[in-house]
Amino acid sequence: MYGFAERMAPLNGSAIREIFKLLGDKSIISFAGGNPSEASFPSEELAEISAQLLREQGGRILQYGATEGWAPLRESVAQVVAERSIRSTPERTLILTGSSQGIELFTKSLVNPGDVILCEDPTFLGAIQTFRSYQAKLVGVPMEADGVDLAALEEAMKTHKPTFFYTIPTFQNPTGCTMSMEKRRRVVELAQRYDTLILEDDPYGGVRYEGKTLPAIASFDAADRVMHLISFSKTISPGLRVGAAIGHPDLLRKMTINKQGADTHTSNLSQAVVDAYIRSGQYFEHVQAILPPYRAQLAAMLKGLESFPAGTVYTRPEGGLFVWIELPEQIDAQAMMDEAVQRKVAYVPGTFFYPDGGHKNTLRLNFSASTPEQIERGMAILKQLIEEKL
Ligand SMILES: Cc1ncc(COP(=O)(O)O)c(C=O)c1O
Structure with a gap:
């Protein structure tokens, strides 16, 4: 009855939407979402900061603002990305309404229908949807434990001449994998050699439970081929x-024009709150404080996995919110989902994260929304179910 645009044709979020409906059912132990824990939210601190900001700068905050972002935040973001060895300036920073908006604006600015975008295989579902909405041709490049398979990436760049390569190098969604330092350097070299761009999406970099922070891909980028996205x-x-894009001003200018049409600017109040939180130093203390509970949740999940049937392979992320599992070949995680839900456990079948589907024996588990006790129980239920299927 409604004549939808052609670009809507490749989009069907239905299967995954069904899963997310389950998240409202409190009796289900959900490993399906990707939400941070509500217990981690600094509500009191933000309430105080907001009240003070509104009292002192109400006129400015409640007025329309600049599309590029709240000027003080465009400066203070530099403190956050410095941890990733990126040197940012306000001119190289565009504030976003979440990093997902960066994926949208970058794609809209660069991609014509039929253009190729390379992505990791598997990759973030939201990005797949956005790329499809611009009628891009998506080509997945296989992942290895230390990030994208470089030989396959080079071959794909040579063959497909992509507009850009989309990567989530740190605690990737969905696998939890982190790209090695050497690969970060090499990916930039390849982009340079094959004259393409890189969209580096890094919303999880701050959530590290062990090991050292790696320099971002953008930090190796002398030729301005990388757009780096962060998220709060x-x-x-x-x-x-609130998120931000850091990259060459020419690219940001086009993204800013598209942002004007999308939302004029990100909420001034949200931006001012994030800025004040960073400048007071509370942000960095807060990030340290939220890590221990997540670390315990991840440990509970990995412990549960230890006794999974032989032939189960899983990642051991050093941060982020997800663990990725490959079950023995004969198990279909999508088909198993109904029974898992009957037994009150939910997860996301891995097939949804592959642009071309397949990989039926994979699944993504999130640990941030469940307590260690729930994780222990949920993992025991999953293990039992898998054993029955074998
Ligand atoms: C890889 C990746 N990119 C971007 C986003 C979007 O985050 P934001 O809330 O900043 O829009 C997510 C959220 O789950 C994600 O996993």
């Missing part, structure tokens, strides 16, 4: 909707 969704709150 996992380190402060996703509801504030």
Whole structure:
């Protein structure tokens, strides 16, 4: 009855939407979402900061703002990305309504229908949807434990001449894998050699439980081929909707024009709150404080996995919110989902994260939304179910 645009044709979120409906059912132990824990939100601190900001700068905050972002935040973001060895300036920074907006604006600025985007295989579902909405041709490049398979990436760049390569190098969604330092360097070299761009999406970098922070891909980028995206969704709150894009001003200018049409600017109040939180130093203390509970949740999940049937392979992430599992070949994680839900456990079948589907024996588990006790129980139920299927 409604004549939808052609670009809507490849989009069907239905299967995954069904799973997310389950998240409202409190009796289900859900490993399906990707939400940070509500217990981690600094509500009191933000309430105080907001009240003070509104009292002192109400006129400015409640007025329309600049599309590029709240000027003080465009400066203070530099403190956050410095940890990743990126040197940012306000001119190289565009504030976003969540990093997902960066994926959208970058794609809209660069991609014509039929253009190729390379992505990791598997990759973030939201990005797949956005790329498809611009009628891009998506080509997945296989992942290895230390990030994308470089030989396959080079071959794909040579063959497909992509507009850009989309990567989530740190605690990747969905696998939890982190790209090695050497690969980060090499990926930039390849982009340079094959004259393509890189969209580096890094919303999880701040959430590290062990090991050392690696320099971002963008830090190796002397030729301005990388657009780096950060997000405050996992380190402060996703509801504030604040992220940032850091890259060449020419690219940001086009993205800014598209942002004008999308939302004029990100909420001034959200931006001012994030800025004040960073400048007071509370942000960095807060990030340290949210790590121990997540670390314990991840440990509980990995412990549960130890006794999974032989032939189960899983990642051991050093941060982020997800563990990725490959079950023995004969198990279909999508088909198993109904029974898992009857037994009150939910997860996301891995097939959804592959642009071309397949990989039926994979699944993604999130640990941030469940207590260690729930994780122990949920993992025991999953293990039992898998054993029955074998
Ligand atoms: C890889 C990746 N990119 C981007 C996002 C979107 O985050 P934001 O809330 O900043 O829009 C997510 C959220 O789950 C994600 O996993």
